[in-house]
Amino acid sequence: MSMKQLKVDNLFHKYGIVEVLNNISLSVSSGQTLALVGPSGCGKSTLLHIIAGLLTHSEGHLEQPFEQLACMFQSPRLLPWKTALDNIALGLKARKISRLERQQRAIELAGQLGLTRDDLDKYPHELSGGMQSRVALARALLVSPELLLLDEPFSALDIGLKLELYQLLRRHVEEHGTTVIMITHDLMEAVRLADSILMMAPEPGRILAEFPMAQPHALRDDNWIYRTSVELMQQPLVRLGFQLDGVGINHEDMPQPVAHGGCAP
Numbered sequence: 001m002s003m004k005q006l007k008v009d010n011l012f013h014k015y016g017i018v019e020v021l022n023n024i025s026l027s028v029s030s031g032q033t034l035a036l037v038g039p040s041g042c043g044k045s046t047l048l049h050i051i052a053g054l055l056t057h058s059e060g061h062l063e064q065p066f067e068q069l070a071c072m073f074q075s076p077r078l079l080p081w082k083t084a085l086d087n088i089a090l091g092l093k094a095r096k097i098s099r100l101e102r103q104q105r106a107i108e109l110a111g112q113l114g115l116t117r118d119d120l121d122k123y124p125h126e127l128s129g130g131m132q133s134r135v136a137l138a139r140a141l142l143v144s145p146e147l148l149l150l151d152e153p154f155s156a157l158d159i160g161l162k163l164e165l166y167q168l169l170r171r172h173v174e175e176h177g178t179t180v181i182m183i184t185h186d187l188m189e190a191v192r193l194a195d196s197i198l199m200m201a202p203e204p205g206r207i208l209a210e211f212p213m214a215q216p217h218a219l220r221d222d223n224w225i226y227r228t229s230v231e232l233m234q235q236p237l238v239r240l241g242f243q244l245d246g247v248g249i250n251h252e253d254m255p256q257p258v259a260h261g262g263c264a265p
């Protein structure tokens with residue numbers, strides 16, 4: 001697989017006259033997972049929509065070389081009139097793959113994600129929230145996206161289900177070399193899943209710092225994840241981003257953005 005790199009350079013975005021993204025630069029290479037972390041309103045979803053091509057930015061440069069793209073959002077957004085199976089298989093329809101093959105592939109992947117044949121015949125309203133999230137994840141993964149954009153897809157789930165879906169996602173991403181950009185409010189989720197974490201702050205939305213995670217995924221146990229998350233929470237720029245010290249964010253007073261060397265021990 002050829003190496004590709006998604007690049008955002010000096011990007012700005014305004015809704016009307018309100019600037020919501022200010023001078024955003026980032027890059028993510030094939031097979032890497034980048035987490036965008038920050039408080040509500042700092043422009044994470046806007047940035048993801050721009051990267052997905054759903055929104056045109058006001059200024060700056062975006063280079064998005066990945067061809068097959070899939071998105072997964074906090075709400076599963078399933079089509080209510082289609083069964084779980086048809087919802088999952090939907091993405092393959094555009095590729096002119098026969099119905100039988102679409103369904104076979106969907107059943108196989110759904111099985112890996114813990115969905116039974118019975119579940120697959122149900123309509124979304126007949127499934128629990130957790131099942132609907134599995135269906136949405138299966139739908140996103142079935143098209144084998146080169147780039148997967150995740151907007152807090154796990155935030156409404158209980159911790160057991162989250163951990164299970166994290167594992168399934170990681171396994172798929174590693175097997176397929178998928179590039180992932182994920183939004184989360186949950187620093188521990190970012191530490192668990194990402195290769196690099198971008199800390200954002202609001203008003204206007206901007207990047208405060210990037211924290212590369214040096215520890216290979218295979219060596220990230222719960223202890224390391226917990227310790228690293230605590231270390232990150234103590235970083236002044238993370239505290240500033242989440243406004244943990246009651247610090248009003250003021251451009252003039254802000255420390256200069258620094259690239260932190262990573263929290264791995």
Ligand SMILES: Nc1ncnc2c1ncn2[C@@H]1O[C@H](COP(=O)(O)OP(=O)(O)OP(=O)(O)O)[C@@H](O)[C@H]1O
Pocket residue numbers: 015020038039040041042043044045046047205
């Ligand atoms: N379509 C829109 N029109 C005008 N303003 C918008 C629009 N969408 C978002 N905004 C504003 O832009 C800012 C950034 O919103 P955005 O949803 O990108 O932030 P976020 O970091 O993803 O927030 P959250 O974590 O709560 O989802 C917010 O102030 C929001 O009110």
